[in-house]
Amino acid sequence: MIEIRNLHATVDGKEILKGIDLTIGPGEVHAIMGPNGSGKSTLSYVLAGRDGYEVTKGSVSFYGEDLLAMEPEERAAAGLFLAFQYPVEIPGVANMTFLKSALNAMRKHRGEGDLDAMQFLKLVREKTRSLNMTDEMLKRAVNVGFSGGEKKRNETLQMAVLEPKFAILDETDSGLDIDALKIVADGVNALRSPERSMLVITHYQRLLNYIVPDHVHVLAHGRIQRSGGKELALELEQKGYKDFGVEEAA
Amino acid sequence: MAATHETVEQVRALAEQKYKYGFTTDIDAETAPKGLNEDIIRFISAKKEEPEWLLQWRLRAFEAWKTMQEPHWPKLDYGPIDYQDAYYYAAPKLKNKPKSLDEVDPELLRTYEKLGIPLKEQAILAGVEGTEGQAPAIAVDAVFDSVSVATTYKAKLEEMGIIFCAISEAVHKCPELVQKYLGSVVPYTDNFFATLNSAAFTDGSFVYIPKGVRCPMELSTYFRINQANTGQFERTLIIADEGSYVSYLEGCTAPQRDENQLHAAVVELVALDNATIKYSTVQNWYPGDANGVGGIYNFVTKRGACRGVNSKISWTQVETGSAITWKYPSCILQGDNSVGEFYSVAITNNRQQADTGTKMIHIGKNTRSTIVSKGISAGRAQQTYRGLVKILPRAEGARNHTQCDSLLIGDQCGAHTVPYIESRNRSARVEHEATTAKISEDQLFYCRQRGLSEEDAVSLIVNGFCKEVLKELPMEFAVEAQKLVGISLEGSVG
Numbered sequence: 001m002i003e004i005r006n007l008h009a010t011v012d013g014k015e016i017l018k019g020i021d022l023t024i025g026p027g028e029v030h031a032i033m034g035p036n037g038s039g040k041s042t043l044s045y046v047l048a049g050r051d052g053y054e055v056t057k058g059s060v061s062f063y064g065e066d067l068l069a070m071e072p073e074e075r076a077a078a079g080l081f082l083a084f085q086y087p088v089e090i091p092g093v094a095n096m097t098f099l100k101s102a103l104n105a106m107r108k109h110r111g112e113g114d115l116d117a118m119q120f121l122k123l124v125r126e127k128t129r130s131l132n133m134t135d136e137m138l139k140r141a142v143n144v145g146f147s148g149g150e151k152k153r154n155e156t157l158q159m160a161v162l163e164p165k166f167a168i169l170d171e172t173d174s175g176l177d178i179d180a181l182k183i184v185a186d187g188v189n190a191l192r193s194p195e196r197s198m199l200v201i202t203h204y205q206r207l208l209n210y211i212v213p214d215h216v217h218v219l220a221h222g223r224i225q226r227s228g229g230k231e232l233a234l235e236l237e238q239k240g241y242k243d244f245g246v247e248e249a250a
Numbered sequence: 251m252a253a254t255h256e257t258v259e260q261v262r263a264l265a266e267q268k269y270k271y272g273f274t275t276d277i278d279a280e281t282a283p284k285g286l287n288e289d290i291i292r293f294i295s296a297k298k299e300e301p302e303w304l305l306q307w308r309l310r311a312f313e314a315w316k317t318m319q320e321p322h323w324p325k326l327d328y329g330p331i332d333y334q335d336a337y338y339y340a341a342p343k344l345k346n347k348p349k350s351l352d353e354v355d356p357e358l359l360r361t362y363e364k365l366g367i368p369l370k371e372q373a374i375l376a377g378v379e380g381t382e383g384q385a386p387a388i389a390v391d392a393v394f395d396s397v398s399v400a401t402t403y404k405a406k407l408e409e410m411g412i413i414f415c416a417i418s419e420a421v422h423k424c425p426e427l428v429q430k431y432l433g434s435v436v437p438y439t440d441n442f443f444a445t446l447n448s449a450a451f452t453d454g455s456f457v458y459i460p461k462g463v464r465c466p467m468e469l470s471t472y473f474r475i476n477q478a479n480t481g482q483f484e485r486t487l488i489i490a491d492e493g494s495y496v497s498y499l500e501g502c503t504a505p506q507r508d509e510n511q512l513h514a515a516v517v518e519l520v521a522l523d524n525a526t527i528k529y530s531t532v533q534n535w536y537p538g539d540a541n542g543v544g545g546i547y548n549f550v551t552k553r554g555a556c557r558g559v560n561s562k563i564s565w566t567q568v569e570t571g572s573a574i575t576w577k578y579p580s581c582i583l584q585g586d587n588s589v590g591e592f593y594s595v596a597i598t599n600n601r602q603q604a605d606t607g608t609k610m611i612h613i614g615k616n617t618r619s620t621i622v623s624k625g626i627s628a629g630r631a632q633q634t635y636r637g638l639v640k641i642l643p644r645a646e647g648a649r650n651h652t653q654c655d656s657l658l659i660g661d662q663c664g665a666h667t668v669p670y671i672e673s674r675n676r677s678a679r680v681e682h683e684a685t686t687a688k689i690s691e692d693q694l695f696y697c698r699q700r701g702l703s704e705e706d707a708v709s710l711i712v713n714g715f716c717k718e719v720l721k722e723l724p725m726e727f728a729v730e731a732q733k734l735v736g737i738s739l740e741g742s743v744g
């Protein structure tokens with residue numbers, strides 16, 4: 001259970017989140033939609049503990065623990081995963097090496113031993129195949145020279161390997177072609193379980209046809225303005241965000 | 251930005267770097283009186299029972315040295331060095347020169363064990379008499395202060411005609427080779443530090459690979475400075491005869507001491523027709539503490555001569571130690587179609603300073619050189635890449651490619667690139683690329699979000715940055731070097 005209470009956060013002294021309240025139960029999938037610049041990515045960074053995103057008020061409880069008191073890597077080890085809107089390139093570090101370091105770091109936090117090379121290879125091969133990715137992508141440097149869609153797929157692969165308790169997907173659908181969208185959505189759905197919750201940030205109702213959310217929220221001006229079921233996404237698609245005091249783009 | 255500022259703060263609050271090799275060995279040593287003069291040189295020469303020509307060579311070097319000035323062109327900042335306040339000879343007291351490993355003082359053996367010369371080597375060291383038949387991977391020459399204390403696998407190599415021993419021993423064993431090649435690549439008048447070395451060198455390794463022989467194992471020298479106030483002046487000479495191949499590794503450490511210690515080595519490589527020498531260094535001398543107190547002053551002259559056609563010399567270095575590093579492993583590409591390579595990772599943290607690079611001198615036709623330099627600076631360290639690519643008129647069709655990348659951690663450190671290019675042949679192609687980057691907050695956060703600690707993240711990112719160079723290291727050293735990269739940057743963030 002993730003409980004966000006009256007969360008306020010500033011970036012460079014500017015208040016971006018102005019009192020977010022959100023409770024996500026085990027196994028639930030919540031979608032957040034909202035105009036550009038409304039604070040969606042900011043919320044995901046604050047939850048993941050990024051430097052420079054300062055919480056000025058409020059609290060976040062993560063399965064009973066004070067999430068905000070933890071270092072980013074501790075949050076990751078506790079089971080929080082963020083699929084980045086803009087995945088980062090790490091030149092010279094093979095995707096495979098990165099995945100292995102990440103998985104073993106998590107296992108260490110949890111007091112488990114390293115997976116041996118064979119076990120790891122088996123695990124990764126399985127996940128790669130289910131996401132229709134090639135082994136060649138595992139040998140390449142993390143996200144370097146990946147197309148926009150490949151980067152998003154790579155985020156999904158990491159999630160599948162790390163098996164988090166709570167995954168935040170920040171526009172994982174952006175940049176995916178129609179087939180890729182389906183593959184990634186299938187990958188995400190395969191991870192749905194009664195213990196695993198998700199927060200799916202998207203601009204497109206289309207994704208929610210594949211990953212059907214339990215709740216949809218509208219974030220605007222740093223606050224959740226409205227919450228509803230999956231039909232809210234359809235309504236937004238038709239009406240846009242003008243009801244929330246946001247001008248339609250010219 | 252707030253985040254950047256925080257990182258800077260963290261860098262400022264640098265934890266003292268943990269140097270694992272900072273212990274001293276309690277062993278009886280014989281030292282010559284402090285300072286350098288003719289008598290000391292005669293003393294060293296007599297200790298080694300050297301022939302007259304070598305003594306005279308030393309003395310000529312000493313005469314030359316007295317007229318020379320320490321170079322001041324490097325971008326290095328250090329106080330004056332009192333050359334008369336150091337010991338030029340220190341040797342562990344040995345009753346008899348040990349003939350095999352089991353005669354070596356156990357205290358010395360324990361030292362090398364503690365240094366963790368890669369475990370595989372240890373197994374080999376220990377297994378010299380026992381594990382016969384098992385394919386050995388590395389033969390080791392261990393140099394402790396001024397003397398070589400043990401060389402493994404000598405006999406086995408001798409069966410193939412390979413000579414691998416202390417240079418002081420080679421002087422007796424194969425005097426004509428030593429006399430022919432010593433100083434033939436780095437003359438005794440070459441530069442202040444090389445000249446000092448020529449006058450005062452105490453020991454080092456000698457390698458000769460006969461015609462057509464491919465050396466079946468890695469040869470390796472492990473240098474250890476133990477004695478306080480002692481300079482180490484080792485001299486290495488490697489000769490690869492026609493059509494031969496050798497891969498050679500060099501490792502070094504020193505105890506943690508508050509005063510600076512001088513290390514002025516000379517390495518000469520000679521590759522004849524169709525011969526290849528691969529020379530790898532993992533340099534981890536004590537770098538001094540976080541405030542720049544103590545550490546080794548490392549002034550080294552390394553040069554290889556590709557004398558024969560199609561010969562090749564490849565330098566790979568991972569430089570993480572020393573308070574000061576002054577070092578330009580170079581290649582003289584004399585033989586037609588000869589190849590020179592320089593792959594370098596230099597890491598400076600805290601107050602370390604390094605002025606390092608290479609020289610590629612193209613003399614023969616169709617000579618090719620590749621330079622890949624990766625410099626990483628953290629803390630308040632300063633680092634300079636200084637490289638010279640010189641194409642002489644006869645070097646028709648010569649080619650060089652230089653890639654020079656710097657990575658900065660924090661904003662108190664500096665990276666400088668000084669490439670010199672002199673081309674006197676129009677058909678030559680010389681390419682130079684340089685980049686400077688910082689470890690980005692984005693990369694660090696991305697790694698930490700995936701569960702890596704900040705230090706592991708830095709180590710991973712830096713290892714990625716150095717990958718092109720690290721992959722050139724022999725397998726046995728690559729893993730060690732990767733770890734070292736992480737350790738050297740401990741405390742650079744977080």
Ligand SMILES: Nc1ncnc2c1ncn2[C@@H]1O[C@H](COP(=O)(O)OP(=O)(O)OP(=O)(O)O)[C@@H](O)[C@H]1O
Binds near residue numbers: 034035037038040043
């Ligand atoms: N470092 C920063 N300095 C100043 N403003 C910032 C900074 N980072 C984010 N912001 C601002 O915070 C606001 C929220 O940004 P955020 O990235 O959370 O929006 P978003 O809802 O994810 O938008 P999008 O749909 O375009 O991804 C924006 O107005 C953005 O310009």
Ligand SMILES: [Mg+2]
Binds near residue numbers: 042
């Ligand atoms: Mg966003």
